[in-house]
Structure formats: C-alpha cells, structure tokens
Amino acid sequence: MTTQAAKIIYDEEPGSPPSKISGAQAVMEALVREKAEIIFGYPGGAIMPVYDALYSYQDRITHVMTRHEQGAVHAAQGFARATGAVGVCIATSGPGATNLITGLADAYMDSTPLVCITGQVASPLLGTDAFQETDIIGISLPVTKWNYQVxxxxxxxxxxxxxFYIARSGRPGPVLVDIAKDAQFAATAPIDKSVAFIRSYQPKPDVNYDLLKEAAALINRSERPFILFGQGVILGKAETEFRRFVEKSGIPAAWTLLGASALDSDHPLNxxxxxxxxxxAPNLLTNACDLLIALGMRFDDRVTGDVKRYAQKAAVIHIDIDASELNKVVTADVPIHGDLKQALPELTHWVEEGTHTEWVNRFAGLYQEERVSVIDPELFPSKPGLTMGEVVRRISERTNGDAIVVTDVGQHQMVAGRYFRFKESKNLITSGGLGTMGFGLPAGIGAKLGRPEKTVITIIGDGGFQMTLQELGTILQTGVALKIVILNNNFLGMVRQWQELFFEGRYSSTEMVNPDFVTIATGYHIKAEKVTRRSQLDRAIDNLLEHDGPCLLEAVVEKEDNVFPMVPAGASVSEVRLT
Amino acid sequence: MKNPYTIVILTENHIGLLHRVVTVFTRLRLNIESIAASESQFEGVHRYTLVIHETEENAQKVVKQLEKQIEVIKASFFREAELIYREIALYKLSMARVLENEKINSVLHQHDARILLIKNEFVIVEKTGTKIETQALYEALEPYEILEFVRSGRVALTPASDEILEAFRHLQRQQDDPLVIEEKRYACTAPSAN
Incomplete structure (x- = not known):
C-alpha cells in the first residue's frame, strides 16, 4: 500500500518553504500552530510516519513517551487541567487506540479539552481486519465530543x-482524530489553516439577559440562598467574576469536587x-435553603443523593454552558444557557448587596459539629496509627496551600479534597465523573510538565498506584520532579468502607498484599521514603518537598479508617452521617 | 405519560453521523419506532425523521442531547397534532387469491391505494398514509394472502411550527458567509476506501 503513497518531498531550496510536505509533517505543523509544545504518546506501526516527522520537530515539540497509552492520555489530561490548554496525545492503531478509551471517557465526563491522534491502517486495508486495525471511530464515539477519520x-x-477548536470551545471535551497510514505518507500542500467556525456548532450561547434579571430578582427576594459551584467556573475562566458575585451577594457557596479551588478554601463564604x-453543613442545609444557585455544575448523583428528596424547599437557578445539562437532573425555575464569564457580571450587577448573617451562621454552627466529631480526630488524631487527613493537612501546611494536588480515586481523594486548603484555581486535579483509578500518577506527570514552576503532588492510594505504576518509567526518563505520596492502608479503602457499612463487613477482594513501594521507586532511581509513625511524618514531608527532583513518600495509614461525613447511596443529602 | 413524538433532525451529511444520532437514543434506552433519512432541500444537509413512544420529558432530553452533537444543525420534537406525516406501505398479494375475489378493486378504491405491478403470480399494491391507514388496508387485504409487506419510516412536515423552516432560513442566510464557504472548501474530499 505504501508504494502508492507519494514520496515525501523536502525543501527544494534551503530556507524556502516546501511546496509539498507529507501528511505526517502536516500533523506536526498543525501542532506547532496550535502551540502544542508538550505532547504525550506511544509509538507503533500505524503511527510511524508521524513519529518519523516528529524526529525533525524535536526543537519545537517535546514528546513525552509514556509506558502505556493509558498513561499518555491521563498525562495529557493532567497537562490540560493544570494549564487550561488543550492536552495532546498520540497512539498507534488497534490496541494503542483502544488503550486511550478510559482516558477519553474520563475527559468527556470531566470536560477536559484533549486532542488524541491515532494511527490507522492504510485506507485500502480499512474494513479487512488488517493487522492492528480497529474501528476506533465507532468505539470512541460515545466518549468523544467529536471524532473523525482522515x-x-x-x-x-x-x-x-x-x-483543537472543538476541544477547547464551549463545554470543552476530548476529540479523536484517526489518521490512515497512507494519509500520513502522502504529499500535501502546506496550508496554514485555522478553524474558528463550524456552522452546525455554537459554542458560545447568547445569554438571555431577561432571565438573568429574573434570577437576580429571585436572589434579592430570597432569605436563605445557597450557591453551588462546579468546574464551569474554572473552565470558563470566571473565578474573579464568581468571587465578586459571592462577595456582593453575601451568599454562602459550596463546591463540587471538580469546582474545588475555584474559590479559596479560606474564603469566609466558602x-x-x-x-x-x-x-x-452544605449537605444538610441543601434541604433548608429557599434558593439554589447552581453555577457551572451538573447535579451529579454523588452531589444530589436522592434527587426526589433534594433541595425540596428551594427554587432553582441553573447556569451552564451546556444546554443539555439544564433540567437534566434537577428542574430549574430559571434555567440559563450561558457562559459564566459573560453571565456572572450581569447577574452581579442586578443583585443587591447582602449579608445573610443568620443563614451563614447556621453553616458555621454545623461546621463546628463536624469539626468536633470528624475533622479534628482526622487532622489531629490521638490514636497511634497515621490518618490520611493528618498527612494531607501537613502537606497543605508545608506548602502553604501553594501546590497543585493531583489525586487518584477513593478514600484518599475525598480526604485530599476535604482537607487541602486551596489558594489558587486549577489546584485540584482529580478524576471526578468517571472515577478512574490509575489516573493520579500519569495525570501528575502531565500537570508537572505543564506547570514546572509549581510544586505538584500526586496523592494516591496503594490500589490506584498499582494500576499505572509503570509510569514511574516516564518519570525516570524525563526526570519530571513530581512528588508522589502513597497513602497506604493495604486495602481498596473506599470499597472496604462500603463493605463495612453496607455489606456486613464481608471484605470480598479488597485486602491487598502490596510490594515494597520504596524498593519499586528505587528501582526506577526515584528517591523514596516510608513512614509508619507520626513522629517521622513532618520530617519525611519536608524531605519530599525539599528534594530537587522526583520523590516518593509512602505513608502507612490506619487500615480500616472510614471517610466521614457520608451521604449513603440513595439517601437524601439531609441524611448525611457524621459517623 | 408516554405518547408518540416525532423528532426531526437536520445534520451535516457526514459519514458516521447516523451512528452518533442513534447512540443518543440508545444511551437513554429509547426504542426508535421508525426512522427515515434523506437529503433535505438544502444541499449537504440531511433530514432525519424518527418516531419514539416516550414521555415528553424524555423527548426533550433526547433533543438536547442531539443538539449537543457537533454536526447536528437542529433537532426538534413534535406532538402528533403538530405534524403532517405519512408512511408508504407496499403489499404483495397472491394473484390466485386476487382472481378468486373480485372485490379487490373496490377495496383499493376505498382505501385510496393503487396497483403498482401485476405479474402472473402476484400483484403489488401501494398505499400512502398514516400507520393507522396502512394498517387498515393490511387488514382489508388479508383475505388476498399477503405474501410480503413493507412499511417505510414516517416522513413529516411541520405546518404548526416555524422552527425547522427558521433553521433552513438561517442556513440560507449563511450561504454567502465567507466562513461557510471556507468550511465547505475544506469539507471531506477523501476518496472512498474501496
């Protein structure tokens, strides 16, 4: 098949632009034009022309070879979430492409802008069950914002x-472009092309100002209004506009896991x-408020609990850039299709300055209850074993909240989200909607490469770490100074917690016999330390943060600690349990 | 309460788009009762007509999910009363039975159906109408031994709504927009694989 492909024609005269370039070179030119300076990937047969072209672009594009395509896509996600730019990853056809699916699904759920480029068998072979052929367009269709076979x-x-335009505009999401091998080889004219218009796609809705006025009137009449904010604030780059709205209205605001860090943890109205x-408090009082103002969030079932018994006394204002989110789970009295960056200043303008002292104090009072029965015992434990909370608290204190925290999925994720004191937007990177174990380590690599000036700490469980620990090889090869903290309870802790609470303590396949993580890290020439006692902790965290380069800390924590508060699955948010 | 809803979708004419459209229904576990797809009066724009038997809430959800697809230009749902709709049905009848019973002509006349083809062994009858009407003819023709029967998906126009028309007017207005011309220029020109 390649005999039919045109030969790559290089510059006729040195210095003059080539009249023809290969398709693979056109891929490189497109990446340069989109300022994709760091990309992630793994080579293979059907993508080889692209990798060959990459060889000549090494001065403009840094390619990070991961150890598995899943690592590449999660790293691209971490990069995108830390920088706000589009993450790029490349894989070959067949298994290379199918290994991207978990990351695509994760990015689709969490609205992460990605462009994934996969190689495909040469077009004459399509549909013939050729070696490493797979219908990646069909397979990735339900988990991509858009996909296309070239x-x-x-x-x-x-x-x-x-x-790139589709990935980053509107509600961002992952896009997959599958390129047949003959198209990578074939000659084409070098075209400087920039798409910023698709007639069937309107990424930026026109906000209905009448509805915003209506919303403001509802807010001004409300006695117990309550703001819920999600990642839409971050994706819409509307953190400042959001803070102004919160401060002028004086309304207490609570965040979804992905909305974390959009407003300082220490803000008095957070x-x-x-x-x-x-x-x-935010769970319990959801059923006490008379107005919910939901901003850039989608009422995930982990947020609402039983929807039938959710926000029963409240009118609902919902602003989202994705029209399909409005009235999907919770019916809104004022559904507003719009971009927060545009909508919030207008809403703030119409909202009266307010202080809801008595209402805010109810949150504070309930916080004290939670502090006494849950937070203090977790952060300042008196029992002998380490708790996840004290490790997170210590990291938060030592970094003064100035760090990007990347997590995996499970108990440690909830603890990190709850107890790290975020100071800056985009400082929590976590797999929310899909709940992908194995996300943390590669996403941490991507985040650190995207924001090299920041301290980036991946907090991860012993289970999740072992799902993608091959990416230690990527750390070894790139030297990326990622800090890894394994909170090791030798269990799949969250599943174990559910087994304890809802399955009569029948610990079916959750206890883990673990390797020596320090030896594993050392095998990859990564400095590593293990702590089991409180007295060692502060020093070990200092070592972790001060070391100039990648470093791993294993903290052995209590085996059977539970994360509280908890709204049991299917319960109402007001049935939130402290124990 | 579940009712029949007709969903009209205008899309770009791209490979694989039907797959994307159908996936939206599959995810919501909506059974597609009938489907018809063809090019619209507007070059490069396809029109799908689908019928589902669902709650209005689900019809609304599916339309929003459809509109979220990048290459879907417009999706709308309609109640039965808001539409003029037709299906076409073809009936192949045994000639022997037709010859035995001479009332066939009055049956066809009564049902406003017509004969398309006569062969030694069979007759092919065509009827255009609503499902109720094509079904009524089916029952009336049963004595003539229906050898084969096929009914198309519904096609529908929307006299009660300007929504679809407005979408076309919008496309028309965009026709001369340099951005649209540019987009068309780069639209897929790939030769088919085979």
Whole structure:
C-alpha cells in the first residue's frame, strides 16, 4: 500500500518553504500552530510516519513517551487541567487506540479539552481486519465530543485545527482524530489553516439577559440562598467574576469536587464541599435553603443523593454552558444557557448587596459539629496509627496551600479534597465523573510538565498506584520532579468502607498484599521514603518537598479508617452521617 | 405519560453521523419506532425523521442531547397534532387469491391505494398514509394472502411550527458567509476506501 503513497518531498531550496510536505509533517505543523509544545504518546506501526516527522520537530515539540497509552492520555489530561490548554496525545492503531478509551471517557465526563491522534491502517486495508486495525471511530464515539477519520493528507490541516477548536470551545471535551497510514505518507500542500467556525456548532450561547434579571430578582427576594459551584467556573475562566458575585451577594457557596479551588478554601463564604463525602453543613442545609444557585455544575448523583428528596424547599437557578445539562437532573425555575464569564457580571450587577448573617451562621454552627466529631480526630488524631487527613493537612501546611494536588480515586481523594486548603484555581486535579483509578500518577506527570514552576503532588492510594505504576518509567526518563505520596492502608479503602457499612463487613477482594513501594521507586532511581509513625511524618514531608527532583513518600495509614461525613447511596443529602 | 413524538433532525451529511444520532437514543434506552433519512432541500444537509413512544420529558432530553452533537444543525420534537406525516406501505398479494375475489378493486378504491405491478403470480399494491391507514388496508387485504409487506419510516412536515423552516432560513442566510464557504472548501474530499 505504501508504494502508492507519494514520496515525501523536502525543501527544494534551503530556507524556502516546501511546496509539498507529507501528511505526517502536516500533523506536526498543525501542532506547532496550535502551540502544542508538550505532547504525550506511544509509538507503533500505524503511527510511524508521524513519529518519523516528529524526529525533525524535536526543537519545537517535546514528546513525552509514556509506558502505556493509558498513561499518555491521563498525562495529557493532567497537562490540560493544570494549564487550561488543550492536552495532546498520540497512539498507534488497534490496541494503542483502544488503550486511550478510559482516558477519553474520563475527559468527556470531566470536560477536559484533549486532542488524541491515532494511527490507522492504510485506507485500502480499512474494513479487512488488517493487522492492528480497529474501528476506533465507532468505539470512541460515545466518549468523544467529536471524532473523525482522515483518509487523505489534504484534510489534515483543516481537521486538526477543527479538532483543537472543538476541544477547547464551549463545554470543552476530548476529540479523536484517526489518521490512515497512507494519509500520513502522502504529499500535501502546506496550508496554514485555522478553524474558528463550524456552522452546525455554537459554542458560545447568547445569554438571555431577561432571565438573568429574573434570577437576580429571585436572589434579592430570597432569605436563605445557597450557591453551588462546579468546574464551569474554572473552565470558563470566571473565578474573579464568581468571587465578586459571592462577595456582593453575601451568599454562602459550596463546591463540587471538580469546582474545588475555584474559590479559596479560606474564603469566609466558602462553606465547603458538596456531596457524598462533602461537608456536613452544605449537605444538610441543601434541604433548608429557599434558593439554589447552581453555577457551572451538573447535579451529579454523588452531589444530589436522592434527587426526589433534594433541595425540596428551594427554587432553582441553573447556569451552564451546556444546554443539555439544564433540567437534566434537577428542574430549574430559571434555567440559563450561558457562559459564566459573560453571565456572572450581569447577574452581579442586578443583585443587591447582602449579608445573610443568620443563614451563614447556621453553616458555621454545623461546621463546628463536624469539626468536633470528624475533622479534628482526622487532622489531629490521638490514636497511634497515621490518618490520611493528618498527612494531607501537613502537606497543605508545608506548602502553604501553594501546590497543585493531583489525586487518584477513593478514600484518599475525598480526604485530599476535604482537607487541602486551596489558594489558587486549577489546584485540584482529580478524576471526578468517571472515577478512574490509575489516573493520579500519569495525570501528575502531565500537570508537572505543564506547570514546572509549581510544586505538584500526586496523592494516591496503594490500589490506584498499582494500576499505572509503570509510569514511574516516564518519570525516570524525563526526570519530571513530581512528588508522589502513597497513602497506604493495604486495602481498596473506599470499597472496604462500603463493605463495612453496607455489606456486613464481608471484605470480598479488597485486602491487598502490596510490594515494597520504596524498593519499586528505587528501582526506577526515584528517591523514596516510608513512614509508619507520626513522629517521622513532618520530617519525611519536608524531605519530599525539599528534594530537587522526583520523590516518593509512602505513608502507612490506619487500615480500616472510614471517610466521614457520608451521604449513603440513595439517601437524601439531609441524611448525611457524621459517623 | 408516554405518547408518540416525532423528532426531526437536520445534520451535516457526514459519514458516521447516523451512528452518533442513534447512540443518543440508545444511551437513554429509547426504542426508535421508525426512522427515515434523506437529503433535505438544502444541499449537504440531511433530514432525519424518527418516531419514539416516550414521555415528553424524555423527548426533550433526547433533543438536547442531539443538539449537543457537533454536526447536528437542529433537532426538534413534535406532538402528533403538530405534524403532517405519512408512511408508504407496499403489499404483495397472491394473484390466485386476487382472481378468486373480485372485490379487490373496490377495496383499493376505498382505501385510496393503487396497483403498482401485476405479474402472473402476484400483484403489488401501494398505499400512502398514516400507520393507522396502512394498517387498515393490511387488514382489508388479508383475505388476498399477503405474501410480503413493507412499511417505510414516517416522513413529516411541520405546518404548526416555524422552527425547522427558521433553521433552513438561517442556513440560507449563511450561504454567502465567507466562513461557510471556507468550511465547505475544506469539507471531506477523501476518496472512498474501496
């Protein structure tokens, strides 16, 4: 098949632009144009022309070779979430492409802008069950915002520019472009193409100002209004506009897991996290408020608990950039399709200055209850074993909250979200909607490469770490100075907690026999330390943070600690339990 | 309460788009009762007509999810009363039975159906109408031994609503927009694989 492909024609005269380039070179040109300076990937047969072209672009594009395509896509996600830019990853056809699916699904759920480029068998072989052929367009369809198969080189500049435009605009999401091998080889004209318009796609809705006025009137009449904010604030780059709205209105605001860090943890009107393991007050008082103002969030079931018994006394204002989120789970009295960056200043303008002292004090009072029965015992434990909370507290204190925290999924994730004191937006990177174990380590690598000036700490459980620990090899090869903290309870802790609470303590396949993590890290020439006692902890965290380079800390924590508060699955948010 | 809803979708004419559209229904576990797809009066724009038997809430949800797809231009749902709709049905009848019973002509006349083809062994009859009407003819023709029967998906126009028309007007207005011309220029020109 490659005999039919046109030969790559290089510059006729040194210095002059080439009249023809290969499709693979066109891919590189598109990446340069989109300022994709760091990309992640793993080579293979059907993507080899792209990797060959990459060889000549090493001065402009840094390619990070991971140890598994899943690592590449999660690293691209971490990069995108830390920088706000589009993450890029490359994989070959067949298994290379299918290994991206978990990351695509994760990015789709969590609205992360990604462009994934996969190689495909040459177009004459499509549909013949060729070696490493798979229908990645069909497979990735339900987990991508858009996908497309390129079969001729001339399409490449346009399609890749379109891919970046779709990934980053509107509600961001992952896009997959599958490129047949002959299209990578074939010659095409170098076209400088920038797509910023698709006639069937309107990423930026026109906000209905009448509805915003209506919303403001509801807010001004409300006695117990309550703001719920999600990642939409961060994705919309509307943190400042959001803070102004909160401060002028004086309304208490609680965040979804992905909304964490959009408002300082220490802001007086930040009343904590929503949802299953969120704070006591925001869960309990959801059923006491008379107005919910939901901003850039989607009423995930982990946030709402039983929807039938959710916010029963409240009118609902819901602003989201994705129209399909409005009235999807919770019916809104004022549903507003819009971009927060545009909508919030207008809403703030119409909202009266307010202080809801008595109402805010109810949150404070319930916080005290939670502090006494849950938070203090977790952060300042008196029992002999280490708790996850004290490790997170210590990291938060030592970094003064100035760090990007990346987590995996499970108990440690909830603890990190609850107890790290965030000071800056985009400082919590976590797999929310999909709940992907194995996300933390590669996402941490991507985040650190995207924000090298920041301290980036991946907090991870012993289970999740072992799902993608091959990426220690990526750390070894790149030297990326990621800090890894394993909170090791030798259990799949969250599942074990559920087994204890809801399955009569039948610990079915949750106890883990673990390797020596320090030896494993050392095998990759990564400095590592293990602590089991409180007296060692502060020093070990200092060592972790002060070391100039990648470093791993294993903290052995209590085996059977539970995360509280908890809204049991299917219960109402007001049935939140402290024990 | 579940009712029949007709969903009209305008999309770009791209490979694989039907797959994307159907996936939206599958995820919500909505059974597609009938489907028809063809090019619209507007070059490059396809029109799908689907019928579901669902709650209005689900019809609304599916339309929003459809509109979220990048290459869907417009999706709307309609109640039965808001539409003019037709299906076409073809009936292949045994010639022997037709010859035995001469009332066939009055049956066809009564049902406003017509004969498309006559062969030694069979007759093919065509009827256009609503499902109730094509079904009524089916029952009336049963004595003539229906050898084969096929009914198309519903096609529908929307006299009660300007929504679809407005979408077309919008496309028309955009026609001369340099951005649209540019987009068309780069639209897929890939030769088919085979």
């Amino acid at each position: 079969r001729c080189a001339d399409e490449i500049p346009h399609i890749l520019s379109k891919a 009343v904590g996290m929503l949802g299953m393991h969120g704070n006591y």
